[in-house]
Amino acid sequence: SIGIKCEAVVDKDDGFYMRRCVEIAKKAIGCTSPNPMVGCVIVKDGVVVGEGFHPKAGQPHAEVFALRDAGDLAANATAYVSLEPCNHYGRTPPCTEALISAKVKRVVVGMVDPNPIVASKGVEKLRDSGIDVTVGVEEELCKMLNEAYIHRMLTGKPFVTLRYSLSVNGQLSDQIGEGAKVAGGYYSQLLQEYDGIIYSSTSITGKSIPTSQESHVKQPLQIIIAKSPNSPVQPPHFSTDAASQVIVFAEKDIGTDPEIVQQGIETVILEKLQLNAILDHCAQRGLCSVLIDLQGSFGDLKELLEEGVDNGLLQKVVMELLPFWDEGKESLTLKNLEKRVLRLDKLLPKTSGESVVVYGYL
Ligand code: AOF
Numbered sequence: 001s002i003g004i005k006c007e008a009v010v011d012k013d014d015g016f017y018m019r020r021c022v023e024i025a026k027k028a029i030g031c032t033s034p035n036p037m038v039g040c041v042i043v044k045d046g047v048v049v050g051e052g053f054h055p056k057a058g059q060p061h062a063e064v065f066a067l068r069d070a071g072d073l074a075a076n077a078t079a080y081v082s083l084e085p086c087n088h089y090g091r092t093p094p095c096t097e098a099l100i101s102a103k104v105k106r107v108v109v110g111m112v113d114p115n116p117i118v119a120s121k122g123v124e125k126l127r128d129s130g131i132d133v134t135v136g137v138e139e140e141l142c143k144m145l146n147e148a149y150i151h152r153m154l155t156g157k158p159f160v161t162l163r164y165s166l167s168v169n170g171q172l173s174d175q176i177g178e179g180a181k182v183a184g185g186y187y188s189q190l191l192q193e194y195d196g197i198i199y200s201s202t203s204i205t206g207k208s209i210p211t212s213q214e215s216h217v218k219q220p221l222q223i224i225i226a227k228s229p230n231s232p233v234q235p236p237h238f239s240t241d242a243a244s245q246v247i248v249f250a251e252k253d254i255g256t257d258p259e260i261v262q263q264g265i266e267t268v269i270l271e272k273l274q275l276n277a278i279l280d281h282c283a284q285r286g287l288c289s290v291l292i293d294l295q296g297s298f299g300d301l302k303e304l305l306e307e308g309v310d311n312g313l314l315q316k317v318v319m320e321l322l323p324f325w326d327e328g329k330e331s332l333t334l335k336n337l338e339k340r341v342l343r344l345d346k347l348l349p350k351t352s353g354e355s356v357v358v359y360g361y362l
C-alpha cells in the first residue's frame with residue numbers, strides 16, 4: 001500500500017451500523033407516537049463513539065442524544081441515522097443543525113422521512129453544508145421499523161391490525177395466555193407495540209386481560225366500541241396496575257351511565273359508528289397504530305370490520321391457532337371477512353409448543 005485512502009460511496013460497514021441504529025431505536029418500541037422510532041450511531045475511525053435513540057415525542061431526537069454521547073469525538077466522524085435527520089423546528093430544533101455544528105463529516109441515512117415537512121429537505125440541507133450524505137442503507141429494515149408511522153404519514157390513518165384466536169374447529173376464541181403461553185407472550189408484545197387496542201364492549205366487559213407483568217411497560221389506549229343499545233361499557237381489568245387510558249366510542253350519549261361517570265371515562269359520540277371516523281379520531285390523537293382485538297366474538301365490531309375490509313382500512317392480520325376444540329362460540333364465518341382475511345398473502349406460521357401464531361398482510 002502506498003497510503004492512498006480510497007473513499008467508497010458505501011462503506012462495507014454501513015449496513016452493520018445501520019442495523020445497530022434500528023436495534024437501539026427499538027428500545028422505545030410503542031412509546032414514540034406520533035413520532036417515529038429512530039436510532040443514531042456515531043462512528044469514528046471504526047469505533048462507535050456515541051449512540052442515541054428517540055425515547056418519546058417531545059423529547060430530543062436520536063441524533064441529539066448520540067451527539068451528546070460522542071461529545072468532541074463527533075467532529076469528522078460518520079453519523080448513522082435510521083431516519084433522515086429533520087430540518088424543521090417542531091417540538092425540538094432541527095437535527096441537521098446539530099449535526100452541522102458538531103462538524104460530522106459524513107451522514108448515512110436509512111430512509112427519507114415521509115413527513116412532508118421533512119421529505120428530503122434534511123438530506124439537502126446536510127449536502128448544502130458540505131457533508132457527504134448516503135441515503136438508503138438497510139432501507140427495508142428501517143421501513144419495517146416504522147411501518148405504522150409511515151402509513152399514518154402517507155394516509156392520515158393509523159396502521160390497523162386485526163387480531164383473533166381460533167380454536168382448531170374454527171371458533172373465535174377468547175383464550176389468550178392461559179392454555180397458550182406462547183400466544184400469551186405474543187399478546188403482551190402486541191400491547192407494547194400498538195398505540196391503541198379496539199375492543200367490542202360486549203365481548204370485553206368484566207374480562208381480565210393478561211398483560212406484561214412489568215408495571216413500567218407502556219399500556220395502549222383502550223378503545224371500547226359500544227354499539228348495541230344496552231352495551232355494557234366497563235373496561236376490562238388489566239392484570240397489572242400500569243396506567244392505561246380508556247376511551248369509549250358510542251352512537252348515543254352514554255355519558256350518564258354511572259359506571260362511566262364514576263370512572264371518568266372519556267366518551268366520543270359519533271352519529272354513526274364507522275371505522276373510518278374512529279380511525280380519524282385516533283390519528284388526530286397521535287396514534288400511529290391500532291389493534292382490533294376480537295375476544296371470543298365479533299360483538300359490536302362486525303360492521304366496523306366489514307367496512308374496514310371493504311375500504312382497505314386493515315393492513316395486517318394476526319391469528320393465533322389454539323390447540324383445542326371450542327363449542328358454542330361464534331365461528332369466523334362473516335362472509336367478506338372470512339374470504340379476505342383468511343386468504344393471507346404471506347403466511348408466516350410460527351410454531352412453538354402447543355399454539356401457533358400466524359400472521360400475514362392483507
Ligand atoms: C429525526 N430524529 O429521532 C425523530 C425525527 O415535534 P418534533 O420536534 O419531535 O418533530 C417530530 C418530527 O420529526 C416527526 O414527525 C418526524 O418527521 C421527525 N422525527 N427526526 O431527525 C428523530 N424522531
Ligand code: ZN
Nearest residue numbers: 061085086095
Ligand atoms: Zn430531528
